Amino acid sequence: MTRYQARAIGASRRFGSLNALDGIDLDISAGEILGLLGPNGAGKTTLLNLLTGLRAPDSGRVELFGGDPRQPRNRQRLGTTPQETGLPDTLRVAEIVEFVAKHYPKPLPVDELLERFGLSELAREQAGSLSGGQQRRLSAALAFAGDPGLVVLDEPTTGLDVAARDSLWEALRHHNRRGTTVLLTSHYLAEVEALAERIVVMDRGRVLADGPQREIKSRVRTSTVTVRGELPELPGVVRSELRDGAHRLLTHDSDRLVRDLVRSGVDFEDLTVTGTSLEEAFTALTSTGNRTDETAGRRA
Numbered sequence: 001m002t003r004y005q006a007r008a009i010g011a012s013r014r015f016g017s018l019n020a021l022d023g024i025d026l027d028i029s030a031g032e033i034l035g036l037l038g039p040n041g042a043g044k045t046t047l048l049n050l051l052t053g054l055r056a057p058d059s060g061r062v063e064l065f066g067g068d069p070r071q072p073r074n075r076q077r078l079g080t081t082p083q084e085t086g087l088p089d090t091l092r093v094a095e096i097v098e099f100v101a102k103h104y105p106k107p108l109p110v111d112e113l114l115e116r117f118g119l120s121e122l123a124r125e126q127a128g129s130l131s132g133g134q135q136r137r138l139s140a141a142l143a144f145a146g147d148p149g150l151v152v153l154d155e156p157t158t159g160l161d162v163a164a165r166d167s168l169w170e171a172l173r174h175h176n177r178r179g180t181t182v183l184l185t186s187h188y189l190a191e192v193e194a195l196a197e198r199i200v201v202m203d204r205g206r207v208l209a210d211g212p213q214r215e216i217k218s219r220v221r222t223s224t225v226t227v228r229g230e231l232p233e234l235p236g237v238v239r240s241e242l243r244d245g246a247h248r249l250l251t252h253d254s255d256r257l258v259r260d261l262v263r264s265g266v267d268f269e270d271l272t273v274t275g276t277s278l279e280e281a282f283t284a285l286t287s288t289g290n291r292t293d294e295t296a297g298r299r300a
């Protein structure tokens, strides 16, 4: 019996002349929350489609619970929320949850699911009358209906307000504590930072980095120097932006940057140096200079 919930082994997928996935290796172990990050077009959805059996790789292999993801018996313990969700307009929320739950041998109680995903008060509403955010919550709840071993969520909180997002995060953490493995993609770095201990960064169909969150952050060793003033051109700045009248300078060597700033003789004020956020690590990893094989890494 495999210890992996899902695996990609040298998996590639082309669309015409485009290499959407280029020899991806990924192991997803039981019990983890894994955050898949990458810019638009990185190949995240294509990878999820392979792992969940919606598409087949052109070369390499994918496994779900140790077998072929396209076999129904291997998909029984899988829960998914696609990016676009089609719900039957005229069915009520509780009816949809019941309908989906009945497809599984050991579903979660419908009331518990409704409660956990903040849907109890909407139980008798028709799906067609739900707001976009309410529909997202319903589709997330459906992914958990069969009490799955692995849940795959493609951008689950897109379109949710902060309260709905927080309660969805709490629901994910709750189910993870009960043993469900979670694989999620997100454009929100804060989301991955808040939920995932392990992070995989993808770009252009390849894995750029794979490891515990703190390792990914420490690997790029960037820091942000924030300062107000008329700044000259400074060497060693990976990225700069102006936020609320202050310059935020991303650098690999903040000591040197501060020394250069002092030497330049310009007037400045409110200088602070802060450590790497996930957003900064991500920017550094996916910036052009890092798109080489040198950063491709996997956990042992």
Ligand SMILES: Nc1ncnc2c1ncn2[C@@H]1O[C@H](COP(=O)(O)OP(=O)(O)OP(=O)(O)O)[C@@H](O)[C@H]1O
Residues within 6 Å of the ligand: 015, 018, 020, 038, 039, 040, 041, 042, 043, 044, 045, 046, 047
């Ligand atoms: N069915 C398809 N036909 C042709 N090209 C496709 C198809 N599906 C994906 N692609 C291309 O493959 C690449 C990877 O797409 P994918 O949707 O996997 O990226 P993604 O990382 O999920 O992006 P996003 O964050 O925008 O959802 C993109 O260049 C996309 O245009």
